[in-house]
Amino acid sequence: MYEKQVEQLVVLQKVDDDILLLEAEIDQAPKDVAALESRHASLEKRKEQLEEKLALLKEQQKKLEFEIEEDGVKVKKSKSKLMLVGTTKEYHAMMREMDSLEKLNRLREEEKITVLEETTRQNEMYEENNTKIEALNVELGEKRVGLKAKLTSAQSKLDKLNRQRGKCGLVVPAPILGRYEFIRSRLAHPVIVPVIDSFCTGCNIMIPPQVYNSLQEGKQIISCPNCQRLTYWIPSEPEPEPVKPEKPKRASKAKKAVKK
Ligand SMILES: [Zn+2]
16 A cells, blocks of 8 residues: 555656646747747848838939939030030130039949948848748748647647546545645655655755654655655665566556556
């Protein structure tokens, strides 16, 4: 009876560990997707900013091209009129005007080159950003599908574990189960620990000889006087056991037992 109880408590602990792991997994899974979504949002924002910048550059380029064209026409007109002017004074004035217009246009051409270079640079960043967005979209799509599957599978595993937990509860007497739950809710993992060489493996403190003796008798489940964890005794030098061909206690069998 005692051994069965210890065994079931150890199984219960394993089940509870698995439950904790699954709950952490269920808790973490949506966060992974959320992190990707927030990265996606910031890339989309960057995309908007780059689009604004590119539109601005395009406007600048058009304005420059318009001004270059306009003043170019003015220069051409002046050139054709140059032969028609009467006085030298007028001729020089016209030449000066043409010079200043041409000089202005040369500056504009230089500015246009700068604008075009900047456009190329911004376009590269825009494309790079788009590539990132596309890759993230693929990853996000996969993660969302994966998340759904993960949650479904984790939930069904969790249901299974909870059923298994219920079964363990049937074997362990209510007061001991109550103590187990109490310790579990208050202490760091684990709850039930072996005592080896009269040391509690939960807190690494020596068990008093009297308590150790009754523990070795193996009649009831005893708490460690120091950490209150449930304990069971394991001989320090286990006798060499004959090699068993197949151990009956295997995970696959345990799972099958739960299904029934
Ligand atoms: Zn202890």
